[in-house]
Amino acid sequence: MKCMDFKLYLDITTERLVLCKLNTNDSDLIFALRSSKDVTKYIARPLYKDKKEAIFNVNKTIKSINNSEVIVWTIRSKNSLIPTGTICLWNFSDDRKTAEVGYEMLPEFQNKGFMNEALKSVVSFGFNELKLNTIEAFTSKHNNGSIRLLEKNHFMLQKDRKDEDFLDNIIFTLASNKKKPLYKRMVLQLIGMPIRTIKRDCLLE
Numbered sequence: 001m002k003c004m005d006f007k008l009y010l011d012i013t014t015e016r017l018v019l020c021k022l023n024t025n026d027s028d029l030i031f032a033l034r035s036s037k038d039v040t041k042y043i044a045r046p047l048y049k050d051k052k053e054a055i056f057n058v059n060k061t062i063k064s065i066n067n068s069e070v071i072v073w074t075i076r077s078k079n080s081l082i083p084t085g086t087i088c089l090w091n092f093s094d095d096r097k098t099a100e101v102g103y104e105m106l107p108e109f110q111n112k113g114f115m116n117e118a119l120k121s122v123v124s125f126g127f128n129e130l131k132l133n134t135i136e137a138f139t140s141k142h143n144n145g146s147i148r149l150l151e152k153n154h155f156m157l158q159k160d161r162k163d164e165d166f167l168d169n170i171i172f173t174l175a176s177n178k179k180k181p182l183y184k185r186m187v188l189q190l191i192g193m194p195i196r197t198i199k200r201d202c203l204l205e
């Protein structure tokens with residue numbers, strides 16, 4: 001199957017942010033995120049104690065990007081280029097039609113609507129450029145910020161699915177409606193398809 005070479009993807013610019021492909025200069029940001037108790041509160045992974053761990057992580061992730069296995073962006077303020085967090089698409093299915101989104105924001109930049117802005121643009125990139133059918137998100141059932149962010153972006157809770165590795169996790173998915181041509185969507189609307197699905201179509205176009 002033909003798939004995008006992740007080495008070639010470009011930065012994404014939004015109203016207030018620029019999303020830049022992870023590079024070797026980003027280990028300070030990765031260390032700040034991974035060593036923060038606040039950021040890691042709902043994520044089951046050990047805290048970084050040493051900057052070397054971040055350097056190792058960045059180098060390994062860059063290899064995975066170059067192998068088109070993951071895409072990781074740093075999220076930067078458009079004006080100052082100060083790094084504020086990261087967002088990624090990873091865990092691609094074999095047919096490259098499903099991927100998982102992951103995100104984390106430094107505490108001082110949370111609650112400013114930045115991740116909402118970043119997530120919208122990554123969802124759009126995933127559906128429009130990578131031609132994904134589905135984007136998934138695994139999050140702790142206690143992580144109210146992450147749950148609110150996903151619900152706000154029309155991700156649907158999959159009540160029947162479990163993350164066997166982390167039982168506190170719940171699973172959300174967002175499906176692309178791109179497959180349905182406009183005339184089909186109009187017919188669905190006429191026969192009473194839920195209005196929320198129609199709105200999501202508009203949002204993604």
Ligand SMILES: CC(C)(COP(=O)(O)OP(=O)(O)OC[C@H]1O[C@@H](n2cnc3c(N)ncnc32)[C@H](O)[C@@H]1OP(=O)(O)O)[C@@H](O)C(=O)NCCC(=O)NCCS
Pocket residue numbers: 038039040042043103104105106109110111112113114115116117138139140143144145146148149152
């Ligand atoms: C989850 C996280 C990414 C949200 O990022 P953010 O930049 O603060 O999110 P936004 O400012 O775009 O807010 C999105 C929505 O979530 C809400 N929200 C943010 N933090 C919240 C919290 N702690 N409790 C409840 N709602 C919260 C916001 O109010 C907003 O909803 P609204 O527009 O209806 O008011 C951020 O809190 C974070 O990085 N947490 C640590 C890492 C993490 O848990 N990552 C997810 C792993 S699955």
